[in-house]
Amino acid sequence: MDWPRIRSDFPILDQQVNGFPLVYLDNAASSQKPRAVIQTLSHYYERDNANVHRALHELSNRATEAFEAARKKAAHFIGAASEDEIIFTRGTTEGINLVANTWGTQNVRAGDVILVTGMEHHSNLIPWQMLAQRTGATLKYIPVLDDGTLDSDAIENLLTEQVKLFAFVHISNSLGTINPAKELIAKAKALGAVTLLDGAQSAGHMPIDVRDLGCDFFVFSGHKMCGPTGIGVLYGRMALLEAMPPWHGGGEMILSVTMEGSTYKAPPQRFEAGTPDIAGVIGLGAAIDYLQAIGLENIQRHDHNLANYAMQRMSEVPGIRILGPQSGHRGALVAFHLDFAHPHDLVEFANSHGVAMRGGHHCTQPLMKRFKVPGTTRASFYFYNTIEEINSLVEVLLLARKFFT
């Protein structure tokens, strides 16, 4: 793979920050966008912009065609059986809220168990807390072991027939743990639970096949995989989607409306009320094309090499504690704590050297408590990052040590 050429597809990376070449290591929060995606967006606004599904004029036809083509691309991207199983949302968070407020409200009752893990992002936690409060169901957590993996003994005890829903993260944004999704989903399904996989950190980083994984719902965000912000996907198995009530009411989602009541369209339109983020959807389609042209296997391999190298080099820094799996079998991110600098100070110091990282609780407060750290600093990579950038990072960490001690 010609990674340097691929890197040059990202205009934003070619700049100086505070007098240093930008080293962008905050990809788990949001990735950068290749020229192909940026140009698709401007082309859409310069040539094709119109509302979709409503008019018969040329621009509306073009917009509708590109919009529905993106739905097909998204279906293919995650191995869905049909593009009708692809619902466009604002992102992972909205997708999970949609499930909680439709399927959840319809199916979860007092006494039921909603099972999550101790490493969930707040977006795969708060909607279930709210649902549990509304319905009287109980929210239970699979504990996280010291090495950042799930406690498999506890899973045996917690995964019971009372579990109505098992929702968990595919790759943890704060630990880098890759959960054995297929195996966990199979166990849950055998007991009759519905499963939701949070793919915010796995989509765009590895090949995804929802039918092979066996999950009922899969959610991801476009902006973490080269797409625009404000657009994401909820995949749902058709049998479930068909039985679900709508969430938001409005235009686009109804079949017929009278003053007494209305009937609703079939999925996915039933769940897409109002004018959608048309440019976002088309931009997401361009991002999928771009990623597939590189190849998700290639991206996964490169991710893995970067993570491995980063683990090796970063362990050399005195006073570092790396959270999560100690091996290279992890997502492309390393979260760590330094005994000589608070994350806040370190991130400031790194920024003054052009290195962009994130410090804090990464929207996983219960996990920070579990590992007894107030927060961590996280370096997260994508395929355009380089070995040299990891060297720069390590150099900055060593400089910070001199500075703060």
Place this chain on the structure above:
Amino acid sequence: MLSDDLRDLYQQVILDHSRNPRNSGELPPPCLHAHGDNPSCGDEIDVWVRVGENGHIDDLKFTGQGCAISQASASMMTQKIKGKSKDEAAAVREDFRRVVMGDGAPANEDALGELILLEGVQKFPQRVKCAMLAWRALEQALEGK
């Protein structure tokens, strides 16, 4: 090659306070107490204050965890405020706020002493809340909120 802004932000005196905080610990009751936190970054502070019969702050201590700026600011605050009346403390607090926010000249710069070293925070607007954390807690404790 470090930027001057960063050197100003993390002067040796500030780093020394953050590493060896003065007046760290709790005061036994009876005393005033307040807890402050910055939810977005996880910084936390607890301030304990004893006000004497003459209305002066006889003693104050703090515990907490957070970045160098929030810890140094707390440490320097306890040194500066001890022995002051409530009104004097409020005046110092207001002057300190002006300095870290770059919001006009302090009324009495000399009274700030070492605290003036946190002036570098001006260039880092996101860090103002770190510098002010202990001071907000102090105000709450004194007002019994």
